Structure formats: C-alpha cells, structure tokens
Amino acid sequence: MAGLSRGDKCVYILGDTSEDDVVDAMMRARDVQRHVDEGDITFLRRDEAYLRDGCFNADRMLDFIRQGEQKALAGGYAGLTATGEMSWQKTGAPGTDQLMEYEARLNDLYPESNPTLLCQYEEPVFDHTTLLDAIRTHPRVVLNGELCANPYYTPSDEFLSMRKGVILGEMYRRTSQDILKRARFSMIHRMEMRDFRRARKKLSTLESFGLCDIQSLIEVVSFYNDLARDSCRDPTTLSHIEVIARKCGDAQKRMMLLRSYQSVGESEPRWYKLESILDSVCTGIACGVVARESEVEGVEILADGLVGDAMQALVDNMLDLRNSSDEIRVRTHRSEDDILVSMEHVDGGAPDRIKDDMSGFAHRHAQSHCHGLLLAAEILSGSGMSVRENSVAGRCTRFEIRIPAGRHRVALR
Numbered sequence: 001m002a003g004l005s006r007g008d009k010c011v012y013i014l015g016d017t018s019e020d021d022v023v024d025a026m027m028r029a030r031d032v033q034r035h036v037d038e039g040d041i042t043f044l045r046r047d048e049a050y051l052r053d054g055c056f057n058a059d060r061m062l063d064f065i066r067q068g069e070q071k072a073l074a075g076g077y078a079g080l081t082a083t084g085e086m087s088w089q090k091t092g093a094p095g096t097d098q099l100m101e102y103e104a105r106l107n108d109l110y111p112e113s114n115p116t117l118l119c120q121y122e123e124p125v126f127d128h129t130t131l132l133d134a135i136r137t138h139p140r141v142v143l144n145g146e147l148c149a150n151p152y153y154t155p156s157d158e159f160l161s162m163r164k165g166v167i168l169g170e171m172y173r174r175t176s177q178d179i180l181k182r183a184r185f186s187m188i189h190r191m192e193m194r195d196f197r198r199a200r201k202k203l204s205t206l207e208s209f210g211l212c213d214i215q216s217l218i219e220v221v222s223f224y225n226d227l228a229r230d231s232c233r234d235p236t237t238l239s240h241i242e243v244i245a246r247k248c249g250d251a252q253k254r255m256m257l258l259r260s261y262q263s264v265g266e267s268e269p270r271w272y273k274l275e276s277i278l279d280s281v282c283t284g285i286a287c288g289v290v291a292r293e294s295e296v297e298g299v300e301i302l303a304d305g306l307v308g309d310a311m312q313a314l315v316d317n318m319l320d321l322r323n324s325s326d327e328i329r330v331r332t333h334r335s336e337d338d339i340l341v342s343m344e345h346v347d348g349g350a351p352d353r354i355k356d357d358m359s360g361f362a363h364r365h366a367q368s369h370c371h372g373l374l375l376a377a378e379i380l381s382g383s384g385m386s387v388r389e390n391s392v393a394g395r396c397t398r399f400e401i402r403i404p405a406g407r408h409r410v411a412l413r
Contacts, residue, residue, distance in 0.1 A: 002405065003081025003116060004032070005336050009072035010041045013050065015085025015120075019043045028297065029410070030334055040077075046088040056088070056095035058102035062109070069115045083118035086134075087125055100130075100163065103137035104156040118142070145409035151178075215255050222248045253316065258375065269383060271300040273411060274403075277308045278330055278341070281315060295333040298411040301403055303383035310379035314387065314399045315343055317373050337405035342390070344398040383407070 003010045012022055022043070026032045035041045049064060050056055069080040089096045106117065121134050135141055136154045154162070158171045225248065229241045275294070282290045301307070315328060329344040377387050384407045390400045 002337055004030075004035055004040065006081070007078035008081040008116065009068075009075065009077040009079070010035070011044060011068060011080065011082040012041065013044050013046060013048075013082070013084030015046055015087040017085060030336075046085075049084065050088045051091070051093050055093055056098055056102075058095075058098040058105060061102055062105060065106070065109065065115060065117070066113055069113055080115040081117075082115060083120060085120045085122075087122065089130075090125060100133045100137060101160060103134060104154075104159045107137070107139065107156050147406065211255060211259055215252070218248055218251050218255070254375075269302050269304055271302055271409070272305075272307065274299045274301050274332065274339070274341075274408070277301075277311065278332070280308055281311045282328075282330060291327065291329045293329070293331045296339060299332075299339060299408050300411045301339075301383075301408045303385070303407070304379065306379050307383055307385075310376040311341070311343070311401065313376040314373065314401075315345075317376070335402075339403040339408050341401040341403070342398055343401075344396050346396050 012019075014022070023032065023036060032041060047054070050061060052060070065080075065082070068082065072080040086099070089099050103119065109115070119134065119138070121131060123131065126134075135150065135152055136159055137156075139150055139153045141148055141150050158168055158174075161168050162171070222245070225241055225244050229238065229245070232238050232241060274296075275298075278292070282292060327346050329342075329346070331342045331344070333340055373389075380387050380401060384404060386402045386404075388400050388402075389398070391397045
C-alpha cells in the first residue's frame, strides 16, 4: 500500500496464491480495484519472472528488476515496488540453487537503482537454513507483521565468500567492532536507565503524595456534601449540592486518569486488538445510544496499556462539554496507510476558532475537564498516535484519533 501512496508501479509475482486471493486481501486494507484496472498493480506468474524458460538465473532476474524500474520511471511512475512469493524455490527447477546468490546480489543494485522489494518466505515451507540465509541477505525484515532493522545482515561479498568457505579479514573486523559497539551501547543504556529510574522514583513519590492529599480533600468534601444533602429540604440548595456532587465525581475521574498517566512508558508497548478496546470504551459510555461503524477488521495496534483509558477519557470529556444528546458515534476506517478512529457526539459542536487546537481548546474554555483532553492526548501521543478536535459547528463534537502505519497490523491468526 505504501508503494501506491508514493505513486510507484507495483508488481506482484504470484506463487501458490491466486491473483483473486491477493486482491481480496488487499481490498480488506484499501480499495485497490481502480489501481488493478488501470495497471498500477500488475500480477505476474512465476514462470513470467523467476522461472522463465523453466529455470532460474540470478543475472537474468537482476536485469529483470533493473528493466522493470526503468519502464516504471519511463511510464511516469515515481519508482518500482515489487514483491514475490519465493515458494518457486521448492519446485526444484534448474537454477534454484542460485536463490541466495540472487538475494545477496540484490543489495548491489543500490544506490544506482532504488526499487522497493519484498521477498516473501512462508516459514512452514522453508527449512531453517534457507530462512536464516534469507535473514542474512536482507537489511530489513518483516517478522510477525513488524518491520525490523536487521543486525544480522551480511554484505553481499562477505555472505557469498562465507558460502564458499572463505572467511575474509573484513568479516572478522566488522564482527569484532560490532561486538564492542553493542557492549558500549549496553553499558551506556544501563547507566541511563539507572539514572532514569532514580529520577522517576523521586518524581513518582512526590506526585503520589500530592495526588493522595488532593484525593483525600475531595473525599472529605464529598462526605460533608452527602451529609448536607441528607439534612437539606430546600430545593434550590439541593440543586447546588447536586452540582457539587457532580463536580466532585468529575474531579475523582481526573485524579484516576492522572494516576494512570504516571505509569505511561514504564512498560513496553504491546499489540492490542482495536475492536476489543473500542468494545470496552463503548461499554463504558454512560449515555443511551452508541452507534458503531467499522471498515476494518482484525486489526491490532501497538500501544501503551492505557490507550483504552485515553479513548474513554475523550468520550467522557466530550459528554461533559456537550450534554445535548444521548448518541455517540464511533467509526473506524482507513486513510491511505493510517487508521482513523472518530468519536462523534451529536450536539452543537465546538466553535471553528478552536479546531485542531487541543491546547487552545482547554485554555479558552478554562474548564478543569478540558485538561483531561490534554492528558488523553499525551497518552495517545506516547503510543505514536495523534488526536485532533474535528468538530462541525452546529452539528457535532468530534475527536479523530490517527493510528499511523507501523503502529497497526492485521491480527495474526
């Protein structure tokens, strides 16, 4: 999908998967039918690429890639993006033993050429030796749906020499230097983490004492407010007492969110099912009607464990700000390579002057609950996401969460 966004010519070399199955899989992420019809995406059989004339030849395939890029540029495309299923290697056709030579030499195309290439190795199909060689010949690898820089990449001359049983002096020097570099980085990291934990512990202690004191004061106010409600008979005063009770409840919610925010970043992000998070958020909405609409399925997001709390806080604050309707609409869809989650409350909407400005939103309205919006935005930002206030004046209040590429994936089955 990134190749289409860049304006590249996209080529898919089929293996055991049919063209229809590949198109169906892509359609689940993005409507690509127009690109297929117009030739932006081209499908080739393996005997039209890897196994022309019934055999594989590394030199011929490298020329095929070079010529494909030149044709793409001549056709007005920004470049070439190509991917191929490597299962053809298991056919035993003549020349298949040249596969790893081809993989190593692919890297010699750069920087004169600059195609984006993805070689697909299905783990159950290949033996471990082939898979490890594939890792060693690729500077970057995609594992379990996640793009990773590859510290085990071996330059082509070293890799091919090693396969011939010749160990170059440069291989030893590079390996020994890499060990030293990793050891130094590890030592620096341990020292930085030690200093960070010390500073974090001091700050956390101060914050905890402060939050506990404020929480205690709120509980005292709530206690005496409940006593006043029980003994009061004047309707006007009772209405004032109810306002105090609601404000105390709001303050306690903000305190809970602030306490949660203390733990942001303390643990590694994990993959969470987006649908489960939104189910929990919708269940927690106190109003009467929740309308759900989703154009994506089976998506996981890489996030801090508080991402659900942040989304819940957006909805809670939205209801506090605009209390003219009992309907919340939650919609999930794709925008190019990103996923957007919009949360909309049907009401009068926020004024145009405060759109796209969460900070201005809080300060202009000067309401304590608006700071909950900023806190939710900070939590989402810590997970690489962004949120903007995207209301329509006179119609609705809307928050839009953008989950960028690299922070979402199709759930593994």
